[in-house]
Amino acid sequence: MSSKNLRIGIIGAGRIGIVHSGSVADTPGAEIAIIADAVEESAAKLAGQYGVKHTTDVSEIFKSGDVDAIIVGSPTPTHVDLISRAVDAGIHVMCEKPVDLDINNALTIKEKVANAKTNVSIAFNRRFDPNFAAVHARYKAGEIGRLQQLVLTSRDPAPPPRAYIAVSGGIFRDQAIHDFDIARFFVGDIAEVSTFASNEVVADAKAEGDFDTAITNLRSVNGELVTIINTRYASYGYDQRVEAFGEKGMLIGNNLTSTMVTSFNANGADQRDAYMPFFLERYAASYRKELQLFIESIQTGKQLNPTYEDGCKALIIADAATESAKSGQVVKVKN
Ligand SMILES: NC(=O)c1ccc[n+]([C@@H]2O[C@H](COP(=O)([O-])OP(=O)(O)OC[C@H]3O[C@@H](n4cnc5c(N)ncnc54)[C@H](O)[C@@H]3O)[C@@H](O)[C@H]2O)c1
Numbered sequence: 001m002s003s004k005n006l007r008i009g010i011i012g013a014g015r016i017g018i019v020h021s022g023s024v025a026d027t028p029g030a031e032i033a034i035i036a037d038a039v040e041e042s043a044a045k046l047a048g049q050y051g052v053k054h055t056t057d058v059s060e061i062f063k064s065g066d067v068d069a070i071i072v073g074s075p076t077p078t079h080v081d082l083i084s085r086a087v088d089a090g091i092h093v094m095c096e097k098p099v100d101l102d103i104n105n106a107l108t109i110k111e112k113v114a115n116a117k118t119n120v121s122i123a124f125n126r127r128f129d130p131n132f133a134a135v136h137a138r139y140k141a142g143e144i145g146r147l148q149q150l151v152l153t154s155r156d157p158a159p160p161p162r163a164y165i166a167v168s169g170g171i172f173r174d175q176a177i178h179d180f181d182i183a184r185f186f187v188g189d190i191a192e193v194s195t196f197a198s199n200e201v202v203a204d205a206k207a208e209g210d211f212d213t214a215i216t217n218l219r220s221v222n223g224e225l226v227t228i229i230n231t232r233y234a235s236y237g238y239d240q241r242v243e244a245f246g247e248k249g250m251l252i253g254n255n256l257t258s259t260m261v262t263s264f265n266a267n268g269a270d271q272r273d274a275y276m277p278f279f280l281e282r283y284a285a286s287y288r289k290e291l292q293l294f295i296e297s298i299q300t301g302k303q304l305n306p307t308y309e310d311g312c313k314a315l316i317i318a319d320a321a322t323e324s325a326k327s328g329q330v331v332k333v334k335n
Pocket residue numbers: 011012013014015016017036037038039042058073074075076078096097098123124125279
């Protein structure tokens with residue numbers, strides 16, 4: 001390993017920490033410096049895979065002087081504190097979404113992050129998905145003219161366990177927040193939010209006072225309209241699509257299947273392979289791309305989007321959607 005590599009500390013050795021560790025190990029110009037997890041066994045297991053140090057004490061990362069950047073993949077309630085400590089220590093951060101479950105807590109470090117000398121980026125990876133990014137780039141290049149309607153479909157293949165739902169902050173802060181960020185990626189700041197939601201399919205969601213099904217309409221400050229379709233369960237798999245409709249045409253980013261083979265036989269026509277199982281597979285390319293751009297942004301000294309402020313704005317929309325779903329009212333967003 002070269003000493004010129006960016007030395008990255010991974011915090012959280014769970015589902016997403018494992019993904020980010022794999023990306024760092026595969027990316028030229030970066031290396032894993034240390035892996036931290038509250039559970040020693042988890043930290044040791046992942047660190048062992050890459051032959052690197054591990055710890056259960058994150059403060060080791062901040063005082064070691066051996067770490068240039070951290071990737072935060074620990075549970076959401078740890079994010080604000082870890083970002084704050086990294087900024088104090090002069091360490092770059094890429095932190096998982098959402099920034100927090102409580103916008104007031106997230107806003108306590110907004111100024112500090114805005115004035116940070118290091119790069120603080122929120123890992124809304126869908127911006128870096130090749131299909132979403134291509135639809136966005138072609139729209140921005142003028143292919144469909146003025147955007148009138150953006151439709152985002154985001155359905156999970158299976159609901160999370162009840163214990164996860166209980167601490168998730170609800171479907172809007174946990175799942176739909178990715179879509180709120182993609183909406184802002186396309187149309188900028190949001191002015192109004194109106195949501196209908198129900199919970200007749202996933203019993204655990206109902207038991208926790210959460211929703212399993214939602215349709216959210218957004219109006220941007222510039223007047224574009226966005227519809228976001230979310231469910232916690234889709235019988236046919238992970239359904240992730242984007243449709244951008246404008247005065248000169250439409251761009252659609254479709255679901256990915258494992259091959260592009262289409263089969264025709266006595267059982268049916270036009271049959272394709274199943275959709276990618278879930279986010280780890282469907283968005284694999286996006287996790288690698290976001291890391292590559294994070295590294296480049298540190299090398300060039302340019303702040304990578306999405307920023308901490310983007311993270312806060314997506315959370316504000318999630319709060320508005322939660323409020324609208326409960327009250328039945330249109331909620332205005334303060335930007
Ligand atoms: N961008 C995405 O596609 C994506 C996907 C999944 C999860 N996430 C986000 O990543 C975060 C983690 O989710 P996950 O699904 O990987 O969870 P997980 O439960 O699989 O992993 C979290 C890990 O963090 C460890 N941990 C707990 N408290 C800690 C602490 N104080 N310090 C260090 N480690 C600690 C746990 O022991 C566990 O190993 C959440 O904020 C989630 O919203 C993002």
